[in-house]
Amino acid sequence: MSLSEVDDEGVTLTDGTRIATNTVVWSAGVVPSPLMASLGLPTQRGRVEVGPDLAVRGAPHVWALGDAAAVPDLAVAGRGAGAGRRPFTPPTAQHAQRQGPVAAANVTASLGIGAGRTYRHRDLGLVADLGGWDAVARPLGVPLTGPVAKAVARGYHLLALPSLSARVRVATNWLYASVLPTRVARLDLVRRGDALIARAQGIEDAGGPPA
Numbered sequence: 001m002s003l004s005e006v007d008d009e010g011v012t013l014t015d016g017t018r019i020a021t022n023t024v025v026w027s028a029g030v031v032p033s034p035l036m037a038s039l040g041l042p043t044q045r046g047r048v049e050v051g052p053d054l055a056v057r058g059a060p061h062v063w064a065l066g067d068a069a070a071v072p073d074l075a076v077a078g079r080g081a082g083a084g085r086r087p088f089t090p091p092t093a094q095h096a097q098r099q100g101p102v103a104a105a106n107v108t109a110s111l112g113i114g115a116g117r118t119y120r121h122r123d124l125g126l127v128a129d130l131g132g133w134d135a136v137a138r139p140l141g142v143p144l145t146g147p148v149a150k151a152v153a154r155g156y157h158l159l160a161l162p163s164l165s166a167r168v169r170v171a172t173n174w175l176y177a178s179v180l181p182t183r184v185a186r187l188d189l190v191r192r193g194d195a196l197i198a199r200a201q202g203i204e205d206a207g208g209p210p211a
């Protein structure tokens, strides 16, 4: 069941049920691109099925990774996946990014350069920055909340940035944001035509006077 309509006084579900409310909280899920299901390749919940080497089953010289692929989670399998845990890596940037070098190594190995690899990750925990001084973290299985979790979450995010200059810029921005009032953006200065997706894609000349 999903929402078919939201208005000022409530929501309507797809079966016609009406729920009166003034508050609607929306959260986005992640679904694989519908392209995957149309390729004629084996899929798991819309993701192309691959082996631990990211090679698509039954399709020589084809690899898949990231959100598009159902990659066996060897770390979970090692702990006994049966207990309600899905044996595939979840669709997150953490996995997509780490699967990239593995896929690249296996493509080059198939061309006779270097050795092939399997994708295996070590789960060091999770961090989630919730805004303000709120955060949750579970580094190495230790549950944390509040400012301590915030420090861990921000420390991890800084480490994940790809260069020193990016880290300095982001850290400086956080420092400013902690002592200065919130910045205000004037969106009405953007010309209405420039804000169209069609304009960004270059398929329509959407010029016009400022809104």
Ligand SMILES: Cc1cc2nc3c(=O)[nH]c(=O)nc-3n(C[C@H](O)[C@H](O)[C@H](O)COP(=O)(O)OP(=O)(O)OC[C@H]3O[C@@H](n4cnc5c(N)ncnc54)[C@H](O)[C@@H]3O)c2cc1C
Binding pocket: 028, 029, 030, 033, 035, 065, 066, 067, 068, 091, 092, 093, 094, 095, 096
């Ligand atoms: C709202 C939201 C919040 C998220 N938050 C987090 C988070 O906090 N932490 C985290 O780890 N992950 C998060 N994720 C998940 C993360 O964004 C994805 O797991 C990650 O981006 C997957 O990377 P990918 O390279 O597999 O796919 P993508 O990043 O989706 O890249 C696929 C690319 O292929 C392009 N493409 C699609 N179809 C075609 C086509 N037919 N031809 C050419 N190009 C095409 C797309 O435009 C896109 O650029 C979030 C996702 C969402 C939606």
